[in-house]
Structures are given as C-alpha cells and as structure tokens.
Amino acid sequence: MSNCSHCIMKRFNALKTLTHDELERFSDHKTSLIIKKGENLMTEGNSINGLYCIQDGKCKLTKLNTNGKEQIIKFVKGGDILGHRSILSEEPVGLNATALEDMRVCFIPKGDILESIKDNPQFSLNLIKNISLQLSHANTAISQMAQKPVKDRLAETLLSLEEIFGVDNEDCIDVILTREEIANTIGTATESAIRLLSNLKKDGVIDLLGKKIKILNKNALKNISEGY
C-alpha cells in the first residue's frame, strides 16, 4: 500500500501542513478504494466517519431538490479532499459525491483527523480556510443564479470548467459531462442548455466534438458571462 508521506496529492490540499509523524499515522490507518463511474462516494444525509483524499478521477457534488431535480454544486478532482466539513461540524453530509469517471481515493479515519486538528493548529486553519473559500464561492453562485440569465451562466460555467479541469491534448475541456449535467450545473432545462451550446457553436465561440467542448474565444465567453 502507498505511503502518505510520499504521496504528491497532499501538496494540493490542507494535508500539506501535516508532520511526517502524522502522515505515517495516516498511512497506517488509511484505506485505498476504487469508486466506479456513477457510484457515490458520499450520500446526502448520511454520516461520514473520515476524510476522503482524491488520488485520481473526477466527481460531481450534487443536491436533490424538493422537486426531484439534481443541482450540481461543485466539481471535485484529484488533490481535493472531501468530508472535512461534515467531520468539523459534526453534521451529516450535505451533498452527494458521484464519480464522473473511475476514481482512486484514500479514506482516513475520523479519529486521526481529529487528533491532527487538536495537535496541529495550522492544519485546522487550512481546513477552515478551505471551507471559508467554499462559502465565498457559494455566495457568488447564489448571486449569479439569482440575477444572471441562463446564457450568461452557461458561459460562466464553461470558463470555470476549463479553469478547474484544464484542457486535453486537443484543447478540449478535460471533463466529460452529459448535456443534462451541464444543464443541472447552470440550473436550466436540458433542451435549453443544448440550444444555447448550439448557438455558441454557431457564433464560433466554442466547438462541440461529441461530448467534448473546446473554447475558441475566451474573451467572447467572458463578455457573454457578464451580460454583453
């Protein structure tokens, strides 16, 4: 089994402030697991007794609305951590984490996390900063959902997907989403999302290659996202 001390993933998240001893303790107790595409890593309302550290693969964080519709709140990728909010607040998980592709994940038991929180103030502070940043993003999202038309939100989402996942060797945004998932991200009907994507393609702002999306004119998208 791999060793947390040598894992490069911790460079990208709050775990980077842990001492060698703490990482060794994590290594001894952690379990590695494979989550298949479509499977849930966490489920809304369930309790969780540890922290997930994503090695590889992507997932979506979603919320099921009272009307049965799925809302995508956030995308998560290798290097990110999941479950710390629930551990810290001692509350059930608030979102579903569903794999968009096969994932490799490490699970570190709650006890070890709590011990490091107690002993290592810098670690707790990093977790807090992570949650604070999420809150800041969430507030921006509320504002945009409430005030911007669907077209602007789609443009914004495409830019943010490229920001998060980067591009592949053909300059396409490096994540595979269904049109329905795109619609559930921006909060609109699937048909509306499809139509607006087609329009953006017609205008030469993006290119559509199957499910792959390539941004051709980032400035134009930025303008659209701001209502011009």
Place this chain on the structure above:
Amino acid sequence: MSNCSHCIMKRFNALKTLTHDELERFSDHKTSLIIKKGENLMTEGNSINGLYCIQDGKCKLTKLNTNGKEQIIKFVKGGDILGHRSILSEEPVGLNATALEDMRVCFIPKGDILESIKDNPQFSLNLIKNISLQLSHANTAISQMAQKPVKDRLAETLLSLEEIFGVDNEDCIDVILTREEIANTIGTATESAIRLLSNLKKDGVIDLLGKKIKILNKNALKNISEGY
C-alpha cells in the same frame, strides 16, 4: 461601558464557550458603536480587523453583481456575529453588511479573537460550525435559485423571514423591507415581486399592511414553496 461577562447576547452565538477571563479581556478592549439605518457595518472587498457582535437591530448581507444588481445573501439580527469568516480565512470581507434599522454593535479586536481561538478549542470549533452551517444553507440556496420558479422562492423567503425575525404584536413578520429588497432576496425584478405578493394576498395566503407582511396560511405557503 457594558461588560461582556454579563451580556446576554453571547448566549446566542459562538461566544458562549468563552471563559470568564476571556470575556473580561474582550470587555476591556471592545468598543460599542451605533450604526444608523442604511449605513454599512462591513463593505465587500475591505479588510476587517475584528469581530462584530450584534446587540440590537437588523442588517442585510449583500453582494453587488457584475451587472450592478444587489443580491441579498443573508439577514442578520441581534445575537449574531459578523466578520469571523474573514478573520479565520485571512481574506477581505466578501459581503456588504447594511443596517436595515439603527443597530447597536460591539467590536472586538482581532488580536483577542485569535488568542481565544488558540487557547480555546471549543470556541474555534463553534466558529467553524457556524461557517459550516452557513455553507450548508448557501448550497441549499444555490439549488433553489437555480431550480425553483420565482413564485416558489417568494413563498420560501416569506417563511424564512418569519423564521428568522419572528412576528410582532400584530402577527406581522417583524422586519421592514422594501419591495425592492424582497425582490433582491429572491432574485427577480421588483415589479414581479410586487405582482406575486399581490396574488398571494388575493388568494388569502398573506396580508399586506403597508410594508408589513402577515402570513395567514403557513401550510399554503409551504406548498407553494415546494411547487404545488
């Protein structure tokens, strides 16, 4: 000047876990201030060097959109605290806090807060829980903004306003908001908010007495908020 040890407001927030000595330290360094209706307690993008503890009065937390529209993110009242997110994350304030009526507020310098965070793990944990809860609410808000029609969001907002502020001696929701502020909460045009309020009154679900709103049929509102 009043003494934090005897202040009943701390019962309602994270300050309740502070020791007598900590509260005495707060008392020695705190300043009390009056914020007039319409004035800003905090301003988006500014830095803040302390924590506000609301003694009395109500304010709105808002965000200015790229299109110049104001989005109300949250309402705050006596007993709530403000500014802890910014202190913990060491980032500028993310929202404007604007007084809806005259407010009495205590300001506790950052240094004292950080000292208590270091010495009193239960205090830090309570601050984290507060931020976590806000994140949880924000995620729910994203989902509702994205997926629910304006009418449902208005019903939801009226219920939540009564939940937050309670009712006065005439059973009206105990906060004065302009129609524009209601519109900026649910994310719609002022005229649309006015029209939908009129409809709810016509249907006997609420009563409108000037700016005061009285909920007549809570179940009906709940049903509307869920799309029925």
Place this chain on the structure above:
DNA sequence: AAAAATAAATGATAATTGTCATATTTAGAA
C-alpha cells in the same frame, strides 16, 4: 402642511425559458 421625491401597484408588451413532440445520433448490450 404642502411640495417633492421615492416607493408601490398595475397594465401592456417583449424577451426568456420551459415543455412537449419528434427526429437523429451515439453509446451500450446481446
């Protein structure tokens, strides 16, 4: 108290977005 400014209300109309129907394409299973 009167005048002026602001807020609320409402109608008319336009723009946006959702729903339903259906065709076409793509992906997965036998």
Place this chain on the structure above:
DNA sequence: TTCTAAATATGACAATTATCATTTATTTTT
C-alpha cells in the same frame, strides 16, 4: 456487428419573467 436504449438536437408552442409606461400611495423634505 446489429439491435436497443439513451442522449442529443431541433421545432412548435406555452408559461414565466422582465421591461417600460403610467398611476397611485407613501415618505421625506422644505
């Protein structure tokens, strides 16, 4: 591969929501 199911795409239309214009009511100022 071939069949089948699912996803994508598009048109037609309906519902929702925004914008503009105007009137009425309420607040604020003088």
